[in-house]
Amino acid sequence: MKRLLVLSAAAGLFLITACTAGTETSAPKIDASATSHEPVTIEFWHGFSADNELKAFQDTLEGFNKQYPWITVKATKAVQDDQIIQSVRGGNPPDVALSFTTDSVAQFCKANIFQDLNPYLTASKIDASTLFPKVIDQYTQYAGKRCVMPMLADTYGLYYNKKLMKGNEPPKTLSELADLAKKLTVKDSKGDIKVAGFVPTSQMYENAPIHTGVMVGAKWTNPDGTSAVGGDPAWKTLLTWQKDLTDWYGYDKIEKFRKSFGDEWSADNPFNKGQVAMAVDGEWRNAMIAADAPDLDYGTAPMPVADDQAQRYGAGFIAGTVIGIPRGAKNPEAAWDLVKYLTTDTSALVTLSNAIRNVPSTLPALQSPDLKKDPNFQTFLDIFANPNSTTLPAHINSAFNQQTLQEAQIKWESGRAPDLNAVLAEVDKKINDKLKLTAGD
Template sequence: MKIVQMGMPLMLVAALAACSGNAAESGGKTTITFSYLWSGPEGEAIEKLIAGFNASQNKIVVKGVSSPDTQKQLASMSSANGTFDISDNFGNTVGSWAAKGILAPLDDLLKEQGVDTGAFAPAAMDQMRYKGQTYALPIAVHTFQLVYNKKLLDAAGVEPPRTTDELAAAIPKLTKTDGKGALTQLGLGNPNLPTSLTTLGYAFGGNWDGTDPANPAPSPGDPGNLAALKFWQDNITKKYGADKVNAFKAGWGQYMSAQDPFYSGKVAMVIDGEWQAVSIPKNAPELEWGVSPIPVARPDLDGTTQLTASTLFIPANSKHRKEAATFLKYMVSESAARELSLALGNLPARTGLAGDPAYAKIANFDVWLQAMKSPKVRSLSSAPYAAEYATDLESAFDSVARGTATPEEGMAKVAGRASGYARG
């Protein structure tokens, strides 16, 4: 899910809420508000699902409001009188918001609705829970795999790497410089450095939040994490020079535009999500590309990757929790999950849909799709410290990638700051 929408004026949001939040319509139907972060084609897909729900029964009317301003979303949830009854965000917010008491616990509501949480990707459900209770459900998930330029790999005589050793050997074969030593092609790029490095951390057997999802704690200095950061420094930063890498990156075009460095052949391989299977045919139709599982350090780590989730939740100040839960059940049902994921180019959160033939029409989508069922798929914790931790990791990753800190120095600094994180 890409959130790039313009915000709806607060007065309009309030007006919509006022006419829909508390009153039952004349026909005896209860009206609830679904405030969602999507707009454009994505918003149209949401409105189509809303219309389908409204037509499917005669007790509830859902009114959709496109409102991508997350600060207004949080302000509404923190007030005595909220402006919506159900909304969406990302999995890494769940623990923090649950600890603040602004999310409604869902277990009893889900039991009443007959929703089986075991139907969803386990790594996604890890993010949905806080202190043993469920506070959100995944509406879509995202996994990360190795995306590669077939022509560049073929020209270099490189097979898609399956291990981190093979990845290390492939990078220099796929990297080129001009007569002055400036980079003209890079073997492995990073559309998002934190995602690339946290995913590689898992691929080296590391853990970013300890080993117990029920009791997460920051573990930046895990040996596998350090091995991943050392891999990045040894095979990119030190090998080609941080200054030359940064100078090369400065000339990259906008992500997922026609000038994207992967689309234009400046980068041979990237670690990225399933949305590329929809974006590439639209924005780089001539590109010959493929996707393979994330290379891993050991055979027992085969199938390891990172998963993130888009979620639906009910705010604690909703005046229509049961009605919102009825709509929530509809939105995470197999039919709605299939329709929405196909419209957005995302993975369905239900593992049972991984083999659905509807996805076969999307080239290369199956690698990401099958990955969500792997027992080795991992997700960063959504514990109350998640936001602070992510910020500190991002800063440390940048230092490591620039060569201004060793992996040990960078992660030690994060560990020192972690002692002051909120635990909830």
């Protein structure tokens, strides 16, 4: 769900930086052993909306209520980052807010949208560095401030329809993926696509460069925070491969086909309906297939890698859901009880993982015997554990950087910008110009 939120949150994040300087609110120095048990109602905003997700969340909140009967949680679904940001700016935030956008953690922390949770962790005697896997520990903090906690993780792999694959094994390299995509594509008498082996364009659901860049080991930034996009040949490899396959389909043909798809998060997802043979997607798709297309015979595998990087096969992109206490929350102590429960309680994390098929975000939950590990989900646990799997380094302009590259990629793959070197150089310029404007904020 990350890509859907990045662009909507970006504008709001850039506006808030200048509006919040000098307004940091430190978390109260609570005594975790002496929390008040007076009845309190807290507001919790989250982005989940699918029926199976909402039921899983309700079941988990019931577990919280048993441990904290004096706290009533009023949950609001389908909330996006820009709504959270505006509530903080307007002085009327919820007590707890959940975001699918790890891309914005640096801005959340720098602009004080969420409170620093280090004092809460200290009071609760929680060592985040030993509780969370390293990559998760890293993407939930920025410049020494942990303003959010991880609540489940996402990894990305390749889903394939076994019937449409016609006995072919899932591809391991980009050339194998292209060859198989062509082989499995079905067109009608007019040349229109009926079934696509694979839709290569960056506008296809989870094909955003943040997810596909790992297939070629591409870098986003240099150590000084400037853009590495134009100088890293891996991006040229990826974008050339995508355009070559797009050109084979015909850009207009593949776009016509893509625009005929149903909503990504509904039963009309084209993978559910057998319209595409292979698709990049996150681990949560397992639960959605079980709910919306239970008879679908499918498999999962790591994403293919560049032909000269065969040793990296098995890696994927890692991100996750994050949760915290917004600045100005009315009931921060009760809010911390909920945040702590949802992010550190093994039973809660395993319950959610089993229901919505996200990867557990703590080491104890990953090792729990109660965690369901069917073959299609095990793929994502293996990707999560792969040392070559990566996340996006925290950056104050993370959302902007992604948006800039994706907009350029759309121009390139559509044929509106024929010089790839010039396209990538322009991406570098825009990212670096933006960095100069925001570095001192």
